[in-house]
Amino acid sequence: MSVTIAEILDLELVVNSRPDVLAGDGGLNAVVRWVHVSELERIGSLIRGGELVLTTGMALTAPADRAVAYLVSLVDAGACGLVVELGTLIDAVPASVVAAARNRSFPLIVLGKEIRFVELTEIVHQRIVGEQYSNIEFSRDVHEVFTALSLENAPADVIVERAARMCRASVVLEDLGHKVLAYSASGDAPEDLLADWEHRSRLSVEQGSGRDLGGETWQTTPVGLSGHHWGRLVVPIPNDRELPVRMVLERAAQTLELGRMVERDRISLTFQAQGSLLGDLAAGAVKSETEALTRASAVGVKAAALYIPLVIRIASARDAAALTLQRRTRQLAELAAKEAADLGISSLIGLWGEIEVAVILGVPRKVREDVALEKFALALAGGGRPNESGAGRVIGVGPADSTLSAAASSIREAAHAAEVAGSMRHRSPQLYYRTSELRIRGLMSLLAEDSRIQAFVESELQKLLAYEAAHGEGLLELLRQFLHTGGNKSELARLAHLSRPALYSRLDKLERILDVDLSDVESRLSLYVALVGYEQRTALYVR
Known part of the structure; x- marks a missing residue:
């Protein structure tokens, strides 16, 4: 931690010298950059700011106007405080100097008993240098970690997780609309960390800003090039490790942007975030429906009366190059998101495989399952019937459910239906397929190359x-x-x-x-x- 004037006054060596704060009580938490011992009257030009000046008071024996000018020069130069040892040259600080210090809220402390300045400076400087050395070592560790992540082209969730580990606090990556793209909960339950995220984020204030919007105090760092920010990293709790935390967030933000620049043709972070949630849900890694809904809400998915799992598969992909498939799959995911939004249906969308897009449609209470499916499938096909505009892709559907967790557990069944239907050389043109409709022909089609x-x-x-x-x-x-x-x-x-x-x-x-x-x-x-x-x-x- 940084060394403050208050901490110096609590040292046994100083306490034994009977310190008395004459002015500037509110500035005792100022960070001391260095301790400077001087009796020079013209010291202002010799300091750079952040110094605590120790003196026996020689400059204060000058006429009153010069003594006040001495104190003002310290304030103007950025000194954080003045400590005067009484009894050697002066028995009391002139009243005019005390008044000037109080007017400027400048910490002015007197010591009623003689103190060895060299011993005090040695103690304080050891602490300051030790902290600086720790910061240098920490900075090196941060550099090495995030350089390695950059070289590995690590995904956003890995970068955020590593940042949280180094900050020893929860870290959230959000987009400009305050939707969560990735997060790592360090000691916090996900449902608590992400609860009502968008509202809380809009009201949050930057730690140290002094603003008051009635929201929480967070530490944040923008992500993206200057003037082209696309998100921000957030530590959503106040902390007393401001410098190391900011160092980590800034380096993590650089790593995220570098990855974005290197991989312009990559999947959007939104689909990564939603896909990660889909994977966790399908694998049963989400502990409760409450956590599922909280995490879904944080990535922009609204609660619904019914959830329909489906998988859209690119059927004609056998001879396509890997990059071509990646582009087509991403475009398919973007199209699915757009069509669902246009229909007023909330959707959770992510890449499921190399040529598959997983979707969970959140259907309002007044809309029937078959109607929602037909509208979505028709919209995806450009308004045409199957094998027209929608040729080259097939939709597999799993059992719908009133809970998001249960619906997500059927994503694998939907993927199986899509794979089987896509492998059938002759199938009736349908908007979508269920495993119950494919039966033995679907199974034999899937195993045809065996x-x-x-x-x-x-x-x-x-x-x-x-x-x-x-x-x-x-x-x-x-x-x-x-x-x-x-x-x-x-x-x-x-x-x-x-x-x-x-x-x-x-x-x-x-x-x-x-x-x-x-x-x-x-x-x-x-x-x-x-x-x-x-x-x-x-x-x-x-x-």
Whole structure:
């Protein structure tokens, strides 16, 4: 901590000298930069400010006007106080000098007993130099930590977490609209730290500013180039480590801006913040619904009556370069945020994978789930139907819930639905897909490249496929119709336009070629799964 006049007066050496404060009581908490011993009358030109001057009072033996001028010169030069030892040259400070000190609220202290100035200066200077050395070491540590984070292109949440650790206090990064982008709670519960954040932030005042808006006193540092600030770092509690904390915040702000400059094409911090919350929610790392709602509110998400989890997946991305995919995914996230806002629906949006955007729609009480989903999906497709403006992406939807935590836990199910639907070569054009709608075809589509599935398909259908390749009698299509009708021969005869005797003959041939009993349920199940797998591979099947 810095050394103040009050702390010097509390030293045993000084206490034993019977100190008496004649003026400037309100300035005793001034920080002492150095202790200077001098008897010169013209000392003002020799000091730089922040010095505590020790004297036996030689300059105060001059005529009254010169004695007052001596004190005024100390004030004008920025000295923080004057300590006069009585008994050697003077027995009392002239009344005119005391009056001048009081008029200027300048600390003037007398010592009633002789003191060894050299011993006092040694004690104080050791403390001052020790603190300066500690600050130098701390400054070096801060430089090394944030330089390493810059070289690693560390994300915002890591930079903020490291800043909080070095400040030994909670640190919050917010945007210009007072929305939380990242935070690290050091000893504070997240719901307490972020509660009503925007309102509190707007009313907060800078520590040491002297302003009073009725809000909390915080220590803050802007983030961004001069004139182009995009956020600020906040330590939302007053602290007595102002210099080290400011040093950390300023260096963290530089690291954040450097990362922003280096990675202009990166994902916005808002999506990082929301994506981080989505990840924590989906992983069950958020302890309570209260904490979930508090953190969601801090990143700009309003509470809702119903939460709908969904994942938007870029379907045509196989041959795209990594940077192209990153740009397309970011643009998709921005589009989703815009369309949700335009519809008046609150949304929590973040990147889920390389080609996926996770979204939780917060639906008001008066809006039905299916209506909200349809409006959002249509808006995302540019107002067109599926496979028109929205071609190249697919939406998977998970079960909605009245709590944010439960809805977020279904994000993985939504991602699975989107992945499966995106992998299906032939699917009905829909605005969105649920896992309950994809069923066995979705599963087989997802596993189409698995060699074990391919081996299973071949083992079940190889004989029939070979026969069809040689004779082309349409038995593969007959098998497909047979399985689709559930083995109902009357319905099959109608669909195939065959008489019952002709149908029975062709079914007998199928059984001989496949070497199976088509009346057996397990045989029909195996053949149906194999047929679905074959269709996924060859794209021969048309719904």
